[in-house]
Amino acid sequence: MAYPYRHEKETPMLSRGFxxxxxxxxxxxxxxxxxxxxxxxxxSSREEVIEEVKASGLRGRGGAGFPTGVKWSFMPKEKKGPHxxxxxxxxxxxxxxxxxxxxxxxxxxxxxxxxxAAYAIQAEHVYIYCRGEFFEATQVLARxxxxxxxxxxxxxxxxxxxxxxxxxxxxGAGAYICxxxxxxxxxxxxxxxxxxxxxxxxxxxxxxxxxxxxxxxxTLAAVPHIINRGGAWYRGFGTEKSPGTKLFCVSGHVRRPGxxxxxxxxxxxxxxxxxxxxxxxxxxxKAVIPGGSSVPIMSAEDCETCTLDYEGVVECGSMLxxxxxxxxDDTTNIVKQVRRMVDFYxxxxxxxxxxxxxxxxxxxxxxxxxxxxxxxxxxxDTLLELGDQMTGTTICVLSDSAAAPVASSIEKFRDDYLAxxxxxxxxxxx
Amino acid sequence: MSDSKRSTGRDRAxxxxxxxxxxxxxxxxxxxxxxxxxxxxxxxxxxxGHPSVAPTLPYILDEKSxxxxxxxxxxxxxxEKILSRYPDSRAALIPALNLAxxxxxxxxxxxxxxxxxxxxxxxxxxxxVATFYTMYNKAPVGRFLIQVCTNISCNLCGGDEVLAAxxxxxxxxxxxTTEDGLFTITEVECLAACGFxxxxxxxxxxxxxxxxxxxxxxxxxxxxxxx
Ligand SMILES: Cc1cc2nc3c(=O)[nH]c(=O)nc-3n(C[C@H](O)[C@H](O)[C@H](O)COP(=O)(O)O)c2cc1C
Ligand code: SF4
Ligand code: FES
Numbered sequence: 001m002a003y004p005y006r007h008e009k010e011t012p013m014l015s016r017g018f019x020x021x022x023x024x025x026x027x028x029x030x031x032x033x034x035x036x037x038x039x040x041x042x043x044s045s046r047e048e049v050i051e052e053v054k055a056s057g058l059r060g061r062g063g064a065g066f067p068t069g070v071k072w073s074f075m076p077k078e079k080k081g082p083h084x085x086x087x088x089x090x091x092x093x094x095x096x097x098x099x100x101x102x103x104x105x106x107x108x109x110x111x112x113x114x115x116x117a118a119y120a121i122q123a124e125h126v127y128i129y130c131r132g133e134f135f136e137a138t139q140v141l142a143r144x145x146x147x148x149x150x151x152x153x154x155x156x157x158x159x160x161x162x163x164x165x166x167x168x169x170x171x172g173a174g175a176y177i178c179x180x181x182x183x184x185x186x187x188x189x190x191x192x193x194x195x196x197x198x199x200x201x202x203x204x205x206x207x208x209x210x211x212x213x214x215x216x217x218x219t220l221a222a223v224p225h226i227i228n229r230g231g232a233w234y235r236g237f238g239t240e241k242s243p244g245t246k247l248f249c250v251s252g253h254v255r256r257p258g259x260x261x262x263x264x265x266x267x268x269x270x271x272x273x274x275x276x277x278x279x280x281x282x283x284x285x286k287a288v289i290p291g292g293s294s295v296p297i298m299s300a301e302d303c304e305t306c307t308l309d310y311e312g313v314v315e316c317g318s319m320l321x322x323x324x325x326x327x328x329d330d331t332t333n334i335v336k337q338v339r340r341m342v343d344f345y346x347x348x349x350x351x352x353x354x355x356x357x358x359x360x361x362x363x364x365x366x367x368x369x370x371x372x373x374x375x376x377x378x379x380x381d382t383l384l385e386l387g388d389q390m391t392g393t394t395i396c397v398l399s400d401s402a403a404a405p406v407a408s409s410i411e412k413f414r415d416d417y418l419a420x421x422x423x424x425x426x427x428x429x430x
Numbered sequence: 431m432s433d434s435k436r437s438t439g440r441d442r443a444x445x446x447x448x449x450x451x452x453x454x455x456x457x458x459x460x461x462x463x464x465x466x467x468x469x470x471x472x473x474x475x476x477x478x479g480h481p482s483v484a485p486t487l488p489y490i491l492d493e494k495s496x497x498x499x500x501x502x503x504x505x506x507x508x509x510e511k512i513l514s515r516y517p518d519s520r521a522a523l524i525p526a527l528n529l530a531x532x533x534x535x536x537x538x539x540x541x542x543x544x545x546x547x548x549x550x551x552x553x554x555x556x557x558x559v560a561t562f563y564t565m566y567n568k569a570p571v572g573r574f575l576i577q578v579c580t581n582i583s584c585n586l587c588g589g590d591e592v593l594a595a596x597x598x599x600x601x602x603x604x605x606x607t608t609e610d611g612l613f614t615i616t617e618v619e620c621l622a623a624c625g626f627x628x629x630x631x632x633x634x635x636x637x638x639x640x641x642x643x644x645x646x647x648x649x650x651x652x653x654x655x656x657x
Contacts (some may be wrong), residue, residue: 096622100623130486137634168481171502171525250625253586253587337586340581340585341582422625
């Protein structure tokens with residue numbers, strides 16, 4: 001049996017090469033039609049490339065879901081100096097594990113997407129910023145980049161079209177916050193990874209003070225498919241407002257966790273019960289975090305009618321984020337898991353903003369107190385108040401992300417908190 | 431395909447014996463080398479290979495040499511390649527620190543000072559940057575740095591127990607190094623392998639689907655590797 005497990009409902013486009021070592025090589029990638037999109041793009045005008053991506057409706061896969069073509073069109077049309085493209089491969093949002101797979105199974109897909117995007121925004125240099133921990137994935141990517149350079153696909157006069165694009169792979173050194181776009185740029189420049197105040201936006205003042213676009217690995221990996229087959233074809237997948245396929249990273253209490261590529265708009269319960277093989281025998285669903293640790297937690301009831309597209313998840317009270325579906329069954333100790341997530345944010349706060357630096361620490365301390373059966377009911381109000389003060393008051397949204405699971409879990413699982421506070425009873429062990 | 435056929439072939443007490451593949455290739459046909467890309471990547475060159483990839487960190491070396499020169503010979507070439515990829519030399523700082531740690535195993539004050547001097551940055555600046563990032567070891571670590579993910583997805587599937595098992599079987603406290611200098615064990619934040627819990631990073635390599643029961647065998651395997 002080959003990796004990965006594939007479900008018949010999957011629509012493999014980006015994940016087509018997962019588990020096939022040949023797709024790492026230039027030769028193997030070309031057999032699958034690799035680099036034909038690059039050639040096609042370089043023979044079109046950059047406006048045409050942007051229009052095609054706009055027509056596809058592709059939205060950023062890094063979490064915010066901003067339309068990619070529109071983002072590219074923010075770059076200055078008149079070039080007065082260097083432009084840069086950053087590929088965000090810093091994947092560190094708890095629950096998310098798709099970019100690492102894309103990098104290590106289909107590195108050429110990512111490179112091709114980067115080159116097309118760079119052409120469209122007139123970037124002369126692409127930096128792929130890889131998470132420092134990704135030694136293996138980074139080395140696979142690095143080998144692919146070397147191969148592509150040797151084949152004249154990167155560098156001067158690409159494929160004889162006169163286009164010059166350099167590409168450099170860089171490795172971070174461990175810091176979740178470097179996934180935030182402006183923190184990533186600071187890190188790339190050899191600084192501490194501190195988010196910058198916006199405006200100015202990266203399209204005006206980005207890396208090295210120059211106009212810069214930053215996109216997630218999965219976003220860029222979708223671009224070659226859109227150029228090859230057209231924006232209208234891409235719209236054949238997914239919903240009107242959330243077109244295309246998405247890699248769903250499913251983790252937690254399901255029988256078959258893993259990455260599944262499905263059209264956006266796929267029903268959440270079908271993903272959990274059918275694609276992922278359901279829960280363990282005799283267990284019931286308690287909660288789901290649909291988009292990585294930064295989004296509000298959903299109760300089992302909220303999930304029943306939820307469809308996994310940007311709008312569908314918002315309607316059910318959360319956000320799609322990076323489509324990192326964390327599934328929790330009835331053995332889950334919600335208070336403990338929320339505290340664990342808050343500890344993560346407390347550890348990763350860059351410390352620039354007081355509400356975030358102090359707030360995450362306070363949230364953690366109060367949650368630990370409750371977890372140990374020493375909390376009071378007023379603590380819950382204090383947590384909510386703190387969360388309010390941490391939301392919308394800081395340079396980046398890490399602070400908001402730390403508050404989101406606290407507020408939503410108190411709203412939806414108040415009884416779990418109260419059992420601990422009133423009777424010292426822990427609900428769930430996991 | 432039936433679920434029973436998808437078992438990993440190993441008897442696990444843990445509730446989740448999911449079909450792992452890196453570090454646990456189970457009944458998949460791929461070899462570990464194929465899964466990790468070792469065969470395709472080949473032996474990475476210490477001079478960094480093509481300049482476009484020189485700023486990446488090829489290895490955590492097994493043998494650390496705290497006194498070895500950091501920017502000479504092949505490593506000197508690598509630094510020159512790194513510098514050629516950026517509009518200014520400050521940007522070479524993180525790759526240069528990565529390189530220094532690759533050679534020496536940790537970043538001492540002296541190492542940071544040398545990096546500062548080479549890149550013409552102030553000592554305090556370099557220290558400020560180096561201390562921001564968690565992957566820089568400020569003190570020597572064991573031959574194997576074992577980092578266990580206890581973040582939410584792994585935690586739901588027993589990450590805390592896996593960490594406890596490592597500490598127990600190696601006989602150390604968190605963050606400390608065993609007396610034989612082999613193991614330093616710490617907790618780590620999400621490693622982006624959440625679908626393969628528990629994820630453990632040991633030096634530059636990921637081990638996935640690790641359960642508490644696997645820990646003694648895993649430690650034995652590392653002891654064997656160390657010879
Ligand atoms: C705290 C924080 C962490 C982030 N981490 C990541 C990350 O690891 N990877 C990523 O692609 N985007 C991350 N983002 C989102 C980026 O800032 C940015 O929106 C994204 O890379 C843009 O790419 P896209 O338009 O293709 O989605 C993070 C944002 C914040 C606020
Ligand atoms: S919100 Fe937190 S992480 Fe973001 S800039 Fe402020 S202190 Fe740093
Ligand atoms: S939560 Fe453990 S790897 Fe993501």
